[in-house]
Amino acid sequence: MRYLDNVVTLSFTRSKCIECMRCIEVCPRQVFVMKNTIKLDEKDKCIECGACQMNCPTGAITVDAGVGCASAIITSYLKKSKFLSRFIKNDCC
Numbered sequence: 764m765r766y767l768d769n770v771v772t773l774s775f776t777r778s779k780c781i782e783c784m785r786c787i788e789v790c791p792r793q794v795f796v797m798k799n800t801i802k803l804d805e806k807d808k809c810i811e812c813g814a815c816q817m818n819c820p821t822g823a824i825t826v827d828a829g830v831g832c833a834s835a836i837i838t839s840y841l842k843k844s845k846f847l848s849r850f851i852k853n854d855c856c
Contacts, residue, residue: 771809772827779823786815786824 773794786795791812796804815824 771806772811772825773803773806773809773815774825775803776823779821781821781823783820785818785820789814789818 775795777800780801782797782801784797784801786801787793787797791814792808792810794804794806794809795801795815809826811826813826816826
């Protein structure tokens, strides 16, 4: 399952980050990486689970948990539906 590009609500404020590396430890999709400092690797890999935000002690990370995940689940369901599949392009998500 692929998530929708450019709809992720993840936001990272570098100036608030104390580099505790909790975001790197808890992210199931490796969205954050350490390259001299903590950086967002590929924002569109985020599934908006909210683990990074919940574990960030400084509030440097915000995410509207569930938006991208819900979109991917709905799209996947619609593609599997025999009736609706004819209305959905297979190259889409």
